[in-house]
Amino acid sequence: MNNVFILIGLSVVSLVFLLIIRKNGKKLEITHFVSTLLATLIGVLLAVTLSNNANIKKEKADTIKLLNSATQIINMTYDYTVGLESYILELEKDSTTNKDSIITIIKEKNPLPYPDLMETIISNELISKNISEFSYIQINSIIINLKRVREYKRINNYKRSLKELEILLELEIDFQNGNINLEAMKDRFIAKTNNFSQKFSDPNTINVETEVIDLVN
Secondary structure, eight states: OHHHHHHHHHHHHHHHHHHHHHHTTOOHHHHHHHHHHHHHHHHHHHHHHHHHHHHHHHHHHHHHHHHHHHHHHHHHHHHHHHHHHHHHHHHHHOOOTTHHHHHHHHHHHSOOOOOHHHHHHHTSHHHHHHSOHHHHHHHHHHHHHHHHSOSGGGHHHHHHHHHHHHHHHHHHHHHHTTSSOHHHHHHHHHHHTTTHHHHTOOTTSOOOOOOOOOOOO
16 A cells, blocks of 8 residues: 555656656756656556565465365364264263273273364464454464363363354454454354353353453444
């Protein structure tokens, strides 16, 4: 944007300068020299502006690709978590006398999956530079919750945090694509996660609330 203003300013200055030179009857050679100089400067600024715009578009496209990858990782982590939970629930229904010891061994050898690669993507400089401040803060807040509740006895809270991440990443992708603004993204996140306390309730544990920080106003 600054380059555009500079370009407009140079254009105006060049026109005024050339009019003054012609009005004062200066030599044609000087006029050509000044015209060439100004044309070169304008050309350079145009090239820089176009290059900057291309870089911005590429960064945005790369950011969206990374966010899509992070979303897929969260989806796979959630599905695997649900699969483990279902398997253990089936074992609990079994009448085998030593089922408790079997379940304990399974849990020890198969901890709840943690989306390490997703966290690596979010810590990428390109992501931290280009995503909204709202999403960046909320994502890191949810990651903290994930680490706190990563245990089978709090699996509902764990699934809840994964779903919150999934929704947040999808909304950020919409924001990056220009489909929604920051205020709409925040409102939709609150609306989509409004019933999560009931949906992922666990009577044996304390629910961990994800605080939505107001950064819009």
